[in-house]
Amino acid sequence: MKLFSLYFSVYATAVCGQSVYEADWKSYKMKHNKIYSKGEDDVRNAIFLARDKQLKLHNSQGHSYQLEHNKFSDLSHEELTRYLGLNASLAPSARFLQSFNVQFENRALPTSLYYHNDTCMPPVKDQGGCGSCWAFAAVAPLEFAQCKNKTKSVVLLSEQQLVDCVQIAGSCTGGWYTDAWDYLIAAKGSAKQSFYPYTGVQGTCKYCPGCACMIGAKVFTYGYVPSNNATAMQIALQKYGPLAVAIAAVNPFFSYSSGVYTDTTCDKADLNHGVVVVGWGILSRVKYWIVRNSWGPGWGLKGYILIQRGVNKCKMELYPAYVVPAS
Numbered sequence: 001m002k003l004f005s006l007y008f009s010v011y012a013t014a015v016c017g018q019s020v021y022e023a024d025w026k027s028y029k030m031k032h033n034k035i036y037s038k039g040e041d042d043v044r045n046a047i048f049l050a051r052d053k054q055l056k057l058h059n060s061q062g063h064s065y066q067l068e069h070n071k072f073s074d075l076s077h078e079e080l081t082r083y084l085g086l087n088a089s090l091a092p093s094a095r096f097l098q099s100f101n102v103q104f105e106n107r108a109l110p111t112s113l114y115y116h117n118d119t120c121m122p123p124v125k126d127q128g129g130c131g132s133c134w135a136f137a138a139v140a141p142l143e144f145a146q147c148k149n150k151t152k153s154v155v156l157l158s159e160q161q162l163v164d165c166v167q168i169a170g171s172c173t174g175g176w177y178t179d180a181w182d183y184l185i186a187a188k189g190s191a192k193q194s195f196y197p198y199t200g201v202q203g204t205c206k207y208c209p210g211c212a213c214m215i216g217a218k219v220f221t222y223g224y225v226p227s228n229n230a231t232a233m234q235i236a237l238q239k240y241g242p243l244a245v246a247i248a249a250v251n252p253f254f255s256y257s258s259g260v261y262t263d264t265t266c267d268k269a270d271l272n273h274g275v276v277v278v279g280w281g282i283l284s285r286v287k288y289w290i291v292r293n294s295w296g297p298g299w300g301l302k303g304y305i306l307i308q309r310g311v312n313k314c315k316m317e318l319y320p321a322y323v324v325p326a327s
């Protein structure tokens with residue numbers, strides 16, 4: 001494969017009079033359906049080349065995870081932040097967290113737990129360039145728990161309802177997943193996605209509390225899992241299903257391809273993204289969480305990423321939360 005692409009690049013240089021880099025850029029654009037005017041093309045090409053250098057260097061260094069080009073490779077830092085959307089100033093205070101005072105009874109835990117391929121796990125969704133990760137992080141655990149405990153098959157729920165209707169910050173400029181659950185408790189229902197589909201732009205709230213057929217699930221309550229306690233997270237996962245978490249996503253995260261993510265640059269970065277923990281396991285002696293993202297099934301491992309477990313990697317063990325649907 002490598003040999004082939006090298007051959008292709010050299011061939012392209014010889015035949016078309018373009019450089020190896022030009023050929024890479026052209027095939028990247030073709031693969032990801034990117035069409036630019038001449039001026040924009042130069043800017044994008046420069047971003048792509050810088051990232052290309054980082055990727056190749058990283059992948060040659062024998063890390064536990066690999067990077068690859070994807071739809072993000074030619075986006076600027078400012079553009080990348082639109083695919084996040086966690087407002088860290090909405091994080092609960094230590095005092096608020098204490099008020100939950102959850103006691104998790106210890107139990108024997110298996111070495112792995114997989115919900116990513118459970119029949120109750122909905123397909124990976126795509127938030128697009130709207131900072132609505134918090135809504136996707138709130139909806140997936142609810143969809144899963146509702147399926148497990150009630151419907152026994154997946155009923156997709158509406159992120160757009162949250163984008164349009166949640167009053168505390170929210171919309172495409174960023175929010176927090178438990179504010180979404182608070183809203184759903186107050187609104188007395190989460191609309192089905194089929195009734196309230198995703199547009200990725202904020203609109204007026206179209207939720208109708210009286211329209212029973214529109215409602216796909218109700219939230220009974222939610223809770224926070226004790227911070228910095230991977231064991232408590234495992235117990236909560238087993239008991240309540242997938243957990244919403246806050247994470248600090250940095251550049252290499254966007255380019256993740258496979259392996260266990262052990263990046264150290266994210267440990268000191270600010271929380272900026274909401275994702276969902278759906279399981280755990282061990283790969284080559286490195287413990288990991290299985291984490292579901294909202295960047296479509298084409299990103300990472302079919303939309304998922306494995307992140308190092310038990311070390312608060314990228315700060316993701318600070319604010320894990322579970323949701324309980326109303327019966």
Ligand SMILES: *[C@@H]1O[C@H](CO)[C@@H](O)[C@H](O)[C@H]1NC(C)=O
Binds near residue numbers: 087088089169
């Ligand atoms: C984040 O939340 C804070 C507190 O509610 C708010 O003042 C701020 O405007 C929000 N930031 C954005 C970008 O919406």
Ligand SMILES: *[C@@H]1O[C@H](CO)[C@@H](O)[C@H](O)[C@H]1NC(C)=O
Binds near residue numbers: 103104105106226
């Ligand atoms: C982590 O949580 C478990 C289960 O609730 C608890 O038994 C244990 O003491 C906690 N560990 C720490 C360090 O607080």
Ligand SMILES: *[C@@H]1O[C@H](CO)[C@@H](O)[C@H](O)[C@H]1NC(C)=O
Binds near residue numbers: 114117
């Ligand atoms: C789910 O995925 C895990 C890990 O990839 C695999 O070992 C397991 O057999 C899968 N289970 C099902 C039901 O497909």
Ligand SMILES: *[C@@H]1O[C@H](CO)[C@@H](O)[C@H](O)[C@H]1NC(C)=O
Binds near residue numbers: 240
């Ligand atoms: C299902 O409901 C029971 C009883 O309310 C609760 O204890 C359990 O955690 C729920 N399971 C999930 C996956 O939410």
